[in-house]
Amino acid sequence: MTGTILLAVCVMLGLAGVFAVLLGWANVRWKVDVPLQLRQLQDALPGVNCGACGYVGCNEYAEAVFNGQAPPDKCPVGGAAVAQRVAEIMGVELAESYPLRPVVHCAAGYDARLKRAAYSGEQTCGSANLVAGVQGCTYGCLGLGDCVRACQFDAIHIVNGLAVVDYEKCVGCGACERVCPRHIISMVPFKAERMLVVACSNHDPGRAVRQVCTVGCTGCGACHRLNDLFNVTDNLAGVDYDRYDPNMDFGPVMEKCPRKSMIFVGKPSEKDLAAVAGEKLTEPVEADFRTSVDKTDFRG
């Protein structure tokens, strides 16, 4: 018995010795010169090989950064700290990045949309978008809530037939942007808590817009004449977010816009909150499905 134990110990020690020598020898003999920068990069990354950066492992991402094929801020696990460190090692400036948040480029509630027809098909935007004549505007929000269903964070809701983002809850995953069949949601870099956006997606000429909507952008170009941050392409105003500065005075532009298409979206400012702090909010009334029967809606 003692002999067996001793022999087992000896065998294991012998094997360990053989492998230690072998691996040690191989490590010296087959040494690969890794540039110092690359080694530092590999150390700086979390090393969990999760693949969220789009590369197979941390080492591959480190090599891509080292070869200049990837930006330093692609590691979502490490976040800003790792991006900072990687940029430091590579000696590059970390481009200032802003969180992307969705913006619904439509401001027309049910009362602002004209030429609406009763739609009793399947209650999704995807289906309604296939049918002509649900509403006059072929660009605007359909209000059937595909984005609401796509959102995992309860951060977008339909208010009076219009999708409204709750920026307190939004994390900027972009699910609503991808699902919208009319592509009226776009991801905008939020340089401030509140951003000025053009709340319309209609590319039709002004006269056609006026026939289908009371608030849509007619492409008059008034904003462009006041401030070249704004441009008008295909009868629709747009904002150049690369040059956007939150401290600009947008009052005149918002004042001048005949359709009031320029609106601020985002978290409410402290001034706004203070303004409504004293107001008494009406209690929301929930529909009682035992008593109220909606005859028009067919939920397929």
Next chain:
Amino acid sequence: MTLVVDILLIGLSTAVINNLVLTYFVGICPFLGVSRRISTAFGMGCAVTFVITMAGGITWLISYFALLPESALVGAINSLAGKTLVRDLLFLQYIVFIFVIAGMVQLVEMYVRRFAPPLYRALGVYLPLITTNCAILFACLIIAKDPKLAGNFVFALVYSFFGGIGFTLAIIIMAGVREELDSADVPAPLKGAGITLITAGIMALAFMGFKGMAG
């Protein structure tokens, strides 16, 4: 002639009929984890085939010379003592095999990195991941247990090599199915792991059709 027939039979039996993944359900983690794209699945399959062949050969040598009752080491100790002091060291199998596989993977990684950088880049993180692939340990243990394989080094090598081929086959088929599944309308509760496991089960059922053909 009989040697060639034997080798072919062992090969067919391990790669298809007694497929490591689909019959014994070993090596499931890479089978499910790395089977998203055919190219990566092929890389993983090649890495596993390579390491499993090396590990199969080396563990066979260690078993043959140090662990089995009739091995050289045990025989020498017993003849030195003049009586049966040590019966065998087979209880060391697991720890020795795991040790050898881990060491082998390290060595292979260093070698490939130095002499075949393109292959190293192609295998990427899969090479170190193989250390914990149970299919390799399983193949080594089967080789040590099966009397036909334990007595013949060539058979042991053939068994482990075709075990790796069988793994590659299974993971590539799985990757192909999963690439097609990406565009399929999968019911929401089954998305992801659910449909993958169901697919694996159906594949295992299909491979059961080979049962009884040989070995």
